[in-house]
Amino acid sequence: MAYTKADPGSRRDAIIEAAARQFAKAGYDATTMRDIASLTGMLPGSLYYHFRSKEELFAAVHEEAIQKICDSVVRAIDPAADPWTRLEQAASGYLESMLMHDSVYAGIIVTEFPRRRSRNLREQLISHRQRFERLFADIVDELPLKDGVDRSYWRLALLGMLAWTYVWYRPGGDPPKVIAQTMVRMLRNDTAQADS
The missing domain is CATH 1.10.10.60 (Homeodomain-like)
Structure with a gap:
């Protein structure tokens, strides 16, 4: 370019x-x-x-990356759907953006870790990520999970699984939507209430 x-x-x-x-x-x-x-x-x-600096530019790039993924997640969600369906949709939107449409930006989110940066930059990156994670936290809070399931860890487990696909995904295999649905259902099978 x-x-x-x-x-x-x-x-x-x-x-x-x-x-x-x-x-x-x-x-x-x-x-x-x-x-x-x-x-x-x-x-x-x-x-x-x-x-003013490379750090400021990186923060802008990271914020753009998060915005692209957030937009994709929000577009994928049907607000009228039940929480499990919305979670599958959100996960699918995340993977579609990360693997198919915005992979350059996604790579920055997956490979650059806030703890390795200055305090100011670290706080900005964490703030960006929290905005993205809030989309999932709001849905996970509504899930009918078994008593005793820690929703924060549950959400982090799902997001970790989804993020790791950036490393191993190769075009030609299952599409992002199938991967997203499979990962959500794997966690659901062990943690959902029996009637959900």
Whole structure:
């Protein structure tokens, strides 16, 4: 992708897109602002008009990644459906975004961990992730689970299973929707109340 003259908003978008590709390819630590500038066709100093630092740019890329996945999850959910169906839909929306549509952005979320970053950046990344996790927490809170099932751990187990598909998924196998439904049903089989 090469930069073309356009309004400042699209310049910022072009920088975020280029940064996402570079961060996904080389990782945060190995990526320089010069690398990103090269992808956009801009001078390295021009990036600082839009972002004061690589850290600030990474936070913007991470927020965009979370937003893309959140949008996909929300679009997939039928608010009128029962909680189990909504959870399958949410999981499917997550995997569709991560594996099919926004894999470059998803790779950043899956491979860059907040604890390895400065306190300021870590807090921003955690805040982004909490916004995404809240979509699932709200549904899990409504599930008819057996007494004694810890809903926080249940949700984290599901999200961990879903996130790990980014590592092992290969096109040509089961589609994301089938994977999502299978994972939700695996957890449901052992933890749902008998009549649900």
